[in-house]
Amino acid sequence: MTNRGRRIGRVGGGLPGIDRLFAALLARIDRGLAAGSIEVTLPGGGQRRLGGRAPGPGAVVDLRSWRALYRLATGGSAGWYEAWAAGEWASPDPVALFELFVANRHSLGDTARARFWSRLGRRLAHLARRNNPQKARENIAYHYDLGNDFYATWLDASMTYSSAMFEPGDTLEMGQAAKLAAILKRTNTQPAERILEIGCGWGSFAMLASGRGRRVHGVTLSAEQKRHVDAMALPGVDVTLTDYRALDGRYDAVVSIEMVEAVGREYWPAYLATIARVLKPGGRAAIQFIAFDPALFEAYARNVDFIQTYVFPGGLLIHEPEFRTIAERHGLRWEERYGFGPDYAETLRQWRERFDAADAEGRLPVDLDDGFRDLWRYYLMYCEGGFRGGGIDVVQVTLVKEG
Numbered sequence: 001m002t003n004r005g006r007r008i009g010r011v012g013g014g015l016p017g018i019d020r021l022f023a024a025l026l027a028r029i030d031r032g033l034a035a036g037s038i039e040v041t042l043p044g045g046g047q048r049r050l051g052g053r054a055p056g057p058g059a060v061v062d063l064r065s066w067r068a069l070y071r072l073a074t075g076g077s078a079g080w081y082e083a084w085a086a087g088e089w090a091s092p093d094p095v096a097l098f099e100l101f102v103a104n105r106h107s108l109g110d111t112a113r114a115r116f117w118s119r120l121g122r123r124l125a126h127l128a129r130r131n132n133p134q135k136a137r138e139n140i141a142y143h144y145d146l147g148n149d150f151y152a153t154w155l156d157a158s159m160t161y162s163s164a165m166f167e168p169g170d171t172l173e174m175g176q177a178a179k180l181a182a183i184l185k186r187t188n189t190q191p192a193e194r195i196l197e198i199g200c201g202w203g204s205f206a207m208l209a210s211g212r213g214r215r216v217h218g219v220t221l222s223a224e225q226k227r228h229v230d231a232m233a234l235p236g237v238d239v240t241l242t243d244y245r246a247l248d249g250r251y252d253a254v255v256s257i258e259m260v261e262a263v264g265r266e267y268w269p270a271y272l273a274t275i276a277r278v279l280k281p282g283g284r285a286a287i288q289f290i291a292f293d294p295a296l297f298e299a300y301a302r303n304v305d306f307i308q309t310y311v312f313p314g315g316l317l318i319h320e321p322e323f324r325t326i327a328e329r330h331g332l333r334w335e336e337r338y339g340f341g342p343d344y345a346e347t348l349r350q351w352r353e354r355f356d357a358a359d360a361e362g363r364l365p366v367d368l369d370d371g372f373r374d375l376w377r378y379y380l381m382y383c384e385g386g387f388r389g390g391g392i393d394v395v396q397v398t399l400v401k402e403g
Helices: 018-032 068-084 094-103 116-127 133-144 148-152 174-189 202-212 223-232 265-278 293-300 308-312 321-327 341-360 369-388
Strands: 036-042 047-051 058-063 194-198 213-218 237-241 251-257 279-292 332-339 392-401
Touching: 018 068, 018 392, 036 094, 036 148, 036 265, 047 148, 047 174, 058 369, 068 308, 094 369, 116 321, 148 223, 174 202, 174 279, 174 341, 174 392, 194 265, 202 213, 202 237, 202 341, 213 223, 223 237, 237 332, 251 265, 251 392, 265 279, 265 321, 265 332, 279 321, 293 321, 308 369, 321 332, 341 392, 369 392
Parallel strands: 036 058, 194 213, 194 251, 213 237, 251 279
Antiparallel strands: 036 047, 279 392, 332 392
16 A cells, blocks of 8 residues: 555544544645655654655655644644744755645645635734835834844855846856846946936945946835945945835936835835836836746735745735736836746755854854744745745846836
8 A cells, every 4th residue: 555545543633523634634735736745754653645646846744743734724834834933843855845835836726825814813914014104114124124244144245135147157156246237237327327226235236336337326224234335335326214105316227126025016006106207218127026926926915924924024026917017007118027036046045055054153143043043044945945846936127118
């Protein structure tokens, strides 16, 4: 008899209905795995293979408590993280598990999404952190103001916190330099021309553009990022703590690298209206963003996932067709789309290696406890699996102001 055919037995400890609940959930996951497989060690010591119908990612999971499945069923990806943090499941390679679930996202359906009451509670909390001007500052500070010393231990020397663009054999530093050069090229600017950067991060693009003679006005809501860029004293660069909705003036070009994920769907029109308003006629905006599978976007947007709950409050990935429609409605012509999701998976892998090395060597800030470090390790693995599974993509596009 195969492992898939083996009886699960008294999985719920004998409580009425619990056996059937967990058996049904495992069977549902099994049916939903169109490609790839999971080798599961059950809490009672039994083994089961889920999936295995077609080639795909292979994951190994030690299910130490049935409560992990309860958390998954009721809390979705946030609940599955909570189970991991509680030691209720483990894996020698969680990335493979995340990749597997994302690769089978269509056949699995809403198996890993929160149920109604849990979703409602998380949704209400998420709505309380929607990105109006006041909350946007708080949400950005929650993620980016953890301390420049923290990010410096695992980002590359340029402190670039967005996907690199790799050629075979490139280091992380080389991939980040290539990405920034590609963004600058998209602006089609000349020395002495002025670029607005919405979400300037720790200044890596501003440093490149300044070194090539451009003037840059960078805006951020992170006091830590502004402090870092100010200390660089880059010629022709000024950084202000400014909400994108408050921007005015005229610029030859706009750059925004993975900032729009912090905007939120209801504010996409305001974000794109700002770009259209500040660009000179014929000016170009170079945008890099993370896109979610459009076919599943509505289900994603109705839920509040692990990242929104624990890492980036107020965040939401992009529905690319909708985002493009809004851009074109504001007179921004969509050109030169380039997706490079596998490069983000590699970027995340290298970030995680650096993060783990910094942790092992005691270089992470001492005020960050084990729980925080584990949360961020899980976050990096979770995102890597998402890109490897193809459910999310990273995209560069040029928006040209018509008229």
